[in-house]
Amino acid sequence: MLNSFLEKASQLNKSREPYATAMITRRKIPSSGKPGDKAIITSDGVIHGWIGGGCTRGIVLKEALLSISERRPRIVVISPDTVENASEFTKQYNMTCQSGGEVELYIEPVMPKPHIVIFGTSHIAMALCKLAKAMDYQVDVVMSDIDQTVFPDADRLTKLSEYNTERIIQKNTCVVVCTQGEGDSQALHSALSSDVDYLSFVASRIKAAGIYGDLRQMGVSMDQLKKIKSPAGIDIGAKLPEEVAISILAQIIDHFRAHTAETENSEMPQVNDDYYLNPVCKIPIQKSTAKHVLSYKDEKVYFCCDGCKVSFEKSPETYITA
Numbered sequence: 001m002l003n004s005f006l007e008k009a010s011q012l013n014k015s016r017e018p019y020a021t022a023m024i025t026r027r028k029i030p031s032s033g034k035p036g037d038k039a040i041i042t043s044d045g046v047i048h049g050w051i052g053g054g055c056t057r058g059i060v061l062k063e064a065l066l067s068i069s070e071r072r073p074r075i076v077v078i079s080p081d082t083v084e085n086a087s088e089f090t091k092q093y094n095m096t097c098q099s100g101g102e103v104e105l106y107i108e109p110v111m112p113k114p115h116i117v118i119f120g121t122s123h124i125a126m127a128l129c130k131l132a133k134a135m136d137y138q139v140d141v142v143m144s145d146i147d148q149t150v151f152p153d154a155d156r157l158t159k160l161s162e163y164n165t166e167r168i169i170q171k172n173t174c175v176v177v178c179t180q181g182e183g184d185s186q187a188l189h190s191a192l193s194s195d196v197d198y199l200s201f202v203a204s205r206i207k208a209a210g211i212y213g214d215l216r217q218m219g220v221s222m223d224q225l226k227k228i229k230s231p232a233g234i235d236i237g238a239k240l241p242e243e244v245a246i247s248i249l250a251q252i253i254d255h256f257r258a259h260t261a262e263t264e265n266s267e268m269p270q271v272n273d274d275y276y277l278n279p280v281c282k283i284p285i286q287k288s289t290a291k292h293v294l295s296y297k298d299e300k301v302y303f304c305c306d307g308c309k310v311s312f313e314k315s316p317e318t319y320i321t322a
Contacts, residue, residue: 009021022107024052041061041068043065052103055283079103116173117176120143141156200230292306
């Protein structure tokens with residue numbers, strides 16, 4: 001089991017896909033999962049491995065997907081009783097299975113490192129590419145004419161005229177325009193077609209204002225212009241190209257780490273139509289594998305365990321309304 005776990009993790013790391021790991025750290029019988037049992041949960045809602053069934057499986061799925069979305073680890077306790085003195089990082093769920101038991105898990109997201117798209121062939125662009133690759137980031141360079149000798153470390157070079165967001169842009173992509181006078185407006189216009197959270201422009205405020213005027217004439221909206229961080233990078237008094245590149249990477253790291261804060265009302269991201277929200281405990285369950293199913297008003301209702309099914313049968317109108 002450990003070998004398959006490590007192989008799956010290695011596969012996802014190589015393809016730079018986000019996932020979460022879940023491992024049972026403590027349990028009270030008769031819960032089926034045992035300490036050391038572990039699983040990988042991918043962002044499409046598939047669980048690879050074993051961390052228990054019933055309530056546990058659905059709760060782990062929900063919390064793993066939230067962990068990926070929020071980029072934060074968490075401790076999850078599933079118990080029929082409230083756990084006293086639990087830390088602020090612990091999320092507690094009621095064990096609804098009639099068999100009882102208790103299980104504690106640690107869930108941690110594994111996020112791919114940022115993917116950086118650099119526009120331009122300036123000295124800052126070259127320094128940024130070199131330093132980003134030293135941090136094991138994936139780097140694409142968009143330039144007027146392909147010249148492999150200028151960016152020997154880049155993962156991919158693309159001509160500006162052939163730039164295609166669908167082929168290049170990923171979920172964790174950060175775009176930096178450092179053309180420094182060589183087709184600034186065209187490069188920024190192309191970069192703005194990318195649906196990315198981070199977009200910076202290496203230029204002074206005065207120069208950026210002039211370029212923004214050109215972009216407005218090219219049909220770029222004010223909302224799009226507000227997405228651009230310029231001057232690029234954190235102000236560390238940088239002068240040399242390598243120092244500017246470091247300031248930009250620091251800003252990218254800060255942006256990458258500062259993500260959506262966890263809230264008590266976090267909702268699990270919708271992954272596919274096979275998942276159904278249990279109306280009793282509000283925990284997702286796969287319809288295709290559900291063992292506890294009944295019909296109510298000509299509709300199938302799915303449950304993660306016998307306890308939820310029994311509660312629903314006693315008072316269905318409490319859980320399902322018009």
